[in-house]
Amino acid sequence: MKGLNKVGDIVLLGLSSLAVHKVRSGLTAMGILFGVWSVIAMLAINEGASYESQQSLRQMGSDNLLIDSVKPSADESGAAQARGVLNYGITWSDQRTLIDNLPGVVRWTAAHRTQKSAQNGTKLIPCQVIGASPNYLDLGRLALVAGRFVSEADQTLCRNTAILTVSLARRLFGPDDPLDKVIRLGGESFRVVGLVDQPSRTMAAVPSELAMNLIFIPSATDKNRFGEFTVINTGSSRSRERVEVSQLIVQLADEKTVLNAAKVVRSLLSRSHDKRDYDITVPLELIEQRAKQRRLWNIMFFTVASISLLVGGIGIMNIMLASVTERTREIGIRRALGAKRRDIIVQFLVEAVTLTTVGGLTGIALGFAVPPVVQTLLKIPALLPAATMIIPFLMAVIVGLISGLYPAMRAAQLDPIEALRHE
Amino acid sequence: MMKELVRLESISKRYVMGRTVVTALDEVSLSIHEGEYVAIMGHSGSGKSTMLNVLGCLDKPTSGRYLLGGLDVSTMDDAALSDVRGRRIGFVFQSFNLIPQISVLANIEVPLFYLGMPRPQRHPRSSALADLVGLGHRKDHKPTELSGGQRQRVAVARALANDPLLILADEPTGNLDTRTSQEIMELFDDLYRRGRTIILVTHEDDVAGHARRVVRLKDGKVDSDSLSARGLAESKAAQT
Numbered sequence: 001m002k003g004l005n006k007v008g009d010i011v012l013l014g015l016s017s018l019a020v021h022k023v024r025s026g027l028t029a030m031g032i033l034f035g036v037w038s039v040i041a042m043l044a045i046n047e048g049a050s051y052e053s054q055q056s057l058r059q060m061g062s063d064n065l066l067i068d069s070v071k072p073s074a075d076e077s078g079a080a081q082a083r084g085v086l087n088y089g090i091t092w093s094d095q096r097t098l099i100d101n102l103p104g105v106v107r108w109t110a111a112h113r114t115q116k117s118a119q120n121g122t123k124l125i126p127c128q129v130i131g132a133s134p135n136y137l138d139l140g141r142l143a144l145v146a147g148r149f150v151s152e153a154d155q156t157l158c159r160n161t162a163i164l165t166v167s168l169a170r171r172l173f174g175p176d177d178p179l180d181k182v183i184r185l186g187g188e189s190f191r192v193v194g195l196v197d198q199p200s201r202t203m204a205a206v207p208s209e210l211a212m213n214l215i216f217i218p219s220a221t222d223k224n225r226f227g228e229f230t231v232i233n234t235g236s237s238r239s240r241e242r243v244e245v246s247q248l249i250v251q252l253a254d255e256k257t258v259l260n261a262a263k264v265v266r267s268l269l270s271r272s273h274d275k276r277d278y279d280i281t282v283p284l285e286l287i288e289q290r291a292k293q294r295r296l297w298n299i300m301f302f303t304v305a306s307i308s309l310l311v312g313g314i315g316i317m318n319i320m321l322a323s324v325t326e327r328t329r330e331i332g333i334r335r336a337l338g339a340k341r342r343d344i345i346v347q348f349l350v351e352a353v354t355l356t357t358v359g360g361l362t363g364i365a366l367g368f369a370v371p372p373v374v375q376t377l378l379k380i381p382a383l384l385p386a387a388t389m390i391i392p393f394l395m396a397v398i399v400g401l402i403s404g405l406y407p408a409m410r411a412a413q414l415d416p417i418e419a420l421r422h423e
Numbered sequence: 424m425m426k427e428l429v430r431l432e433s434i435s436k437r438y439v440m441g442r443t444v445v446t447a448l449d450e451v452s453l454s455i456h457e458g459e460y461v462a463i464m465g466h467s468g469s470g471k472s473t474m475l476n477v478l479g480c481l482d483k484p485t486s487g488r489y490l491l492g493g494l495d496v497s498t499m500d501d502a503a504l505s506d507v508r509g510r511r512i513g514f515v516f517q518s519f520n521l522i523p524q525i526s527v528l529a530n531i532e533v534p535l536f537y538l539g540m541p542r543p544q545r546h547p548r549s550s551a552l553a554d555l556v557g558l559g560h561r562k563d564h565k566p567t568e569l570s571g572g573q574r575q576r577v578a579v580a581r582a583l584a585n586d587p588l589l590i591l592a593d594e595p596t597g598n599l600d601t602r603t604s605q606e607i608m609e610l611f612d613d614l615y616r617r618g619r620t621i622i623l624v625t626h627e628d629d630v631a632g633h634a635r636r637v638v639r640l641k642d643g644k645v646d647s648d649s650l651s652a653r654g655l656a657e658s659k660a661a662q663t
Contacts, residue, residue, distance in 0.1 A: 009536055020524045333520045336481060338509020338537035338585070340502045416481050420520060 010343060014350030017327075028319045029359035032396050035309030036363025039392035040384070041370045042301035048371065048382035050294035057290065059141055060283040062255050063106075065262060067098070067248040067269070071241070072277040085229070088277035090245040090269075097268055102261050104253035109139045112222055113246035114230045118215060119184035120172040127168060127213035129185065130246075131222025139249045140199060142216075147179050147194030154218040160225075162190035163216040165198050171213070188225055190217065258284045306395070312359065313399035320352050320407035331411050332419025341412035348411050352404020353397060360396030364389050427490075428588055428620055429455035429478065434487035434497075436473050436643075447473035448484065449643035455622065457588075460615045462623045462634035462651070470643040472593075475624045479512055479591045480504045492588050509537050513582030517594035519574040521566040527553060527577050528562050534585040552580040556610060572603035579610055583619075590614065590621045596630055608633045 018025040060066065069089025099108055112131040117124050132140070137149040145166055154161050162183060169178040169192070178192045198212060230241045252258050262282045269278055324331070331344055367389065371382040436448040447470045455461055465471040476482035477489065480496055483504075489497040496507055513534075514520075521530045531549035540548075553562050556576040558569075566574055575595060582590050592611065596604035612633055615621055625631050635654035639646040650658060 009542065013536075017524065329520070330522050333522060334533065334537070335505065336479070336508060336514050336520075337534045337581070338505055340505040340537075342502070343537060417476055420481075420516070 007346065010346045011350050014347055014354055017323075017347075018351055018354055021323075024319060025355060028315055029355045029362070031312030031315040032309065032356045032359030032399065033312075033363045033366070035305070035312040035399075036360045036392040036396050037366050037370075038308050039302065039305035039395070040363065040367035040388055041374075041382075042305045043298065043388040043392075044367070044370045044382040044384050045374055045380065046294065046297050046301050047385055047388065048374070049380055050290060050297070051383050052381050053290050054287060057283050057287045060281070061139075061141065061251065062284045062287060063252050063258055064139070064283055065250045065252065065258065065265060066281040066283075067250070067265060068279045068281070069243050069246050070277055070279045072275045086239065086241045087243075088241070088275075089243040090248055090278055091272075092244050094269065094272060095245050095248055097272070098248065098250070098265060101268060102250060102252070102264055104257035104261065106251045106253055107135060107139060108248065108250045109133055109136045110219070110245045111136055111140070111247045111249075112219060112228065112243070114186075114222070114226055115210070116186045116215075116226075118168070118172060118213070120181070123172055125168065125171055125213060126210060127215050128210050129215050129217060129222065129226070131219035131226075132216045133219050136216070136249075137196075139251060142199055143197040145195040145197055147192075149194055149196070150216060150218045155220045158221045158224050159218060160188055160190045160221060161193045161218060163194040163196055164192055165212060165214045166195050167198055168213040168215065169195055185215065185217075186226055190215075255284055258282060305392075309392070309395055309399055312356075312396075313403040316352055316355055316400060317403035317407060319355075320348060320404055321410070323351070324348065324407045324411040327411075328414060328419050328422040331414050332416050332422065335414070335416035336420060344412040345405075345408040348408035349401065349404045352408070353400040356396045356400030356403075360393045363396070364393055367392075425457040425459075427454055428457045428459075428492055429453065429622075430488075430490040431477075432488040432490075434477060434484045434489060436470075436477060436482070437485045446643050448477065450487070451640075451643070451645055453638065453645065453648075455620070457620055458615075458618050460611075460621045460623075460633070460635045462625055462631035462637045463640060464624075464626060464628075464631050464637055465640035465646075466626065469640040471624050471626075471640050473643075474640060475591060475593050475622075478589075478622060479514060480507045505537075509534055510585060511588045513585065513587035513590045515575070515578050515582050515590065515592040515595045517597040519566070519571075519578050519598070521574055521577055521581075523566055526563050526565060527558060527569070530566065530577055531581045531584050533581065538585060549580075549584065552583055553577075555583070556580045570603075571599050572606055575599060575603075575607050576610065579607070579614075583614075588620065590619055592621065592623045594625055595623070596625075596627070604630070 067090060072088055095110055099105060109132070114129050116127060116129045118127045132150055133155065134150050134152055137144065147163070149163055150161065153159070162185065164178060172178065172183060173181060178195065181192050182189050183192060196216070228242050228244055252261050262280065262285065265280055334344065367384065371384055374380060374382040431451055431453040434448055434451045435446065438445045438447060451474070463471050463474055473482065477484050484497055487497065488495060491507065491511060494507070496504065499507065522533065528546070528549045531552050532545045535545045535548065550562060553559055556579050558573060558576050558580070561569060561573060566577065569577065596607055599607060608630060611621055623630065623634055631637050632651055632653065634651055635657060637651050638648045
């Protein structure tokens with residue numbers, strides 16, 4: 001109890017000697033402040049950025065596999081184009097093989113995509129027409145804004161119904177309500193029955209200028225009216241492409257079966273395709289990859305920011321050494337009046353740790369400003385997990401202990417007689 | 424006869440300076456009893472500073488035995504010596520040696536602080552001591568705001584804070600003018616009358632004249648050890 005009391009008093013003593021040199025203490029603490037702040041800022045930005053990419057991947061569904069048809073590169077496609085038609089991508093037979101052989105398939109959906117122009121009155125807008133079945137709404141992670149999606153009745157009756165993305169609807173209809181209006185598409189009339197939000201991820205190989213302009217129609221209608229050919233106009237020449245299945249989305253029982261299923265898909269497709277005309281996306285793999293990447297970045301950011309903390313620590317050590325020299329006589333007086341070496345060490349350590357603690361706490365307080373500032377200035381998200389706060393703070397305290405220890409030991413080792421004579 | 428407080432048995436202190444060995448104290452034996460007022464005199468280089476450091480447990484003798492209040496301090500380690508200084512000795516230095524950044528009361532409390540006395544008990548004690556040395560109206564001043572004489576009074580109050588066995592004063596009037604010196608010496612006289620044991624290191628005869636016993640050092644040895652005029656008068660008065 002007596003010892004505890006004394007420690008408390010020595011802490012107060014340390015604090016009061018810092019108060020004597022307010023400017024010097026403040027500047028020294030600032031070194032730590034910026035160190036802590038930069039650690040927090042870097043961690044927060046990295047956490048935020050990776051959180052965002054994780055979120056968008058999670059939206060694709062971690063229990064999903066996405067297989068897209070991709071136009072092979074020019075040199076690979078040369079042979080297939082001999083008859084004037086470029087055949088590529090996933091075939092119906094691929095689709096059957098995959099669905100029959102994949103373990104743990106819960107649901108699946110296939111979509112077919114062609115490039116057409118949508119017309120309302122005089123407005124003609126190039127767009128992607130996607131023949132989809134009713135469950136594409138769910139599996140393709142589309143968000144219905146108004147009306148309805150493709151229905152079973154649409155499918156059996158091969159109705160000419162269309163669901164537009166909100167942005168396309170706005171471009172075709174302006175401020176008017178597009179529902180129940182009719183648009184022209186590939187020489188046919190389609191009734192608009194629903195609106196969906198722009199999907200976060202569409203299909204591989206959709207030209208980016210068309211990614212906003214999507215029209216979903218019943219897959220049965222698509223097959224009947226338009227077939228699987230797409231006519232591509234490139235300048236003067238016209239070429240024809242034929243794709244049976246543009247996108248296949250398979251939902252599996254759980255995350256554990258996803259990675260295994262991905263392996264099966266890869267081996268099956270590589271057997272039936274001699275060129276790379278498909279693309280497999282495994283959101284779960286990407287999520288794991290990103291997590292790994294995030295850890296690496298965290299380590300790097302952390303290392304860089306720690307260096308600034310280290311510089312702050314050197315500043316503390318420097319000031320403490322100066323302080324010891326300056327207060328040699330005081331140390332001598334205290335020693336003569338009964339202070340043990342240990343008491344002197346504690347006194348100087350308290351000063352160093354106080355400097356870093358104050359710097360650290362201020363750094364954390366400023367750290368709270370990081371997410372809003374980063375979000376408004378850089379337009380990237382930032383997150384502040386608890387560890388982001390605690391780790392730099394503990395580091396600051398440890399830096400204080402380490403950088404205070406050597407000067408404190410020097411002070412304690414002074415000979416009281418010499419110290420008393422010091423001018 | 425009062426209890427023996429300081430007992431030096433063949434104390435020697437030698438320093439190695441380059442290749443030569445300097446003997447600062449050479450087989451000094453001395454005994455000082457409780458309540459004595461002793462002046463240690465000598466020219467510079469006579470060993471009186473070393474004597475003071477040894478007596479004050481700031482320095483360890485090279486050989487010999489030093490008993491302070493019956494406790495052998497000549498073999499103690501640094502921490503134990505610090506403890507002895509804190510509990511048994513009160514220092515008054517020539518250059519006052521106050522801590523400039525803290526108040527008069529805080530300075531007086533420094534020894535109490537290292538004894539581990541809780542704050543609520545320290546305060547009334549330091550306050551009473553400030554009153555005792557006549558600085559009741561300067562308690563919250565910083566040492567830099569005080570005159571030399573006032574500073575030395577603070578130092579005396581501080582030396583009394585831990586209720587020491589022994590007060591060691593090293594040229595306490597060396598930095599003071601004649602009048603202030605007189606005041607400080609009267610303060611010591613007063614302490615002596617209250618029964619304090621005082622050892623004074625000085626080279627000034629009139630300062631030493633306040634003591635009852637004078638020990639002269641020469642070349643690290645005790646040259647003479649006798650009663651002063653006041654000491655003689657006191658012992659005569661006691662005999663009659």
